[in-house]
Amino acid sequence: MINITRKSTPPIKVYCLPHEREEIKVLAAASGKTVSSYLLAVGLGYRTKSILDNRRIEELVKINGDLGRLGGLLKLWLTNDERTAKFGESTIRAVLSKITDTQESMHEVIRKVVLPKS
Numbered sequence: 001m002i003n004i005t006r007k008s009t010p011p012i013k014v015y016c017l018p019h020e021r022e023e024i025k026v027l028a029a030a031s032g033k034t035v036s037s038y039l040l041a042v043g044l045g046y047r048t049k050s051i052l053d054n055r056r057i058e059e060l061v062k063i064n065g066d067l068g069r070l071g072g073l074l075k076l077w078l079t080n081d082e083r084t085a086k087f088g089e090s091t092i093r094a095v096l097s098k099i100t101d102t103q104e105s106m107h108e109v110i111r112k113v114v115l116p117k118s
Helices: 018-030 035-043 052-078 089-114
Strands: none
């Protein structure tokens, strides 16, 4: 019995314009595939999943962790813990500002996930 592999069979040529080739390369990279495996999957009718959404979700997890740490620090200050007695109102306001900035970063990443072409 002969073992047939993809590399032992002739390739299929696809003629395309340079901008089309670049778009295919971008789409293949976004799905985490080589151009060849991307075109094979699409040609056989498979749906490709973007790995970019996974990267954005990782960004959101990191931002959420930052928010949690900042919130914990703020909570510590608000409980009048003796370890935070040396920090004044300006420091607390700076942390609140940082929390607001971090929330805005999180909303921007969410917008990119929900409206990726915008």
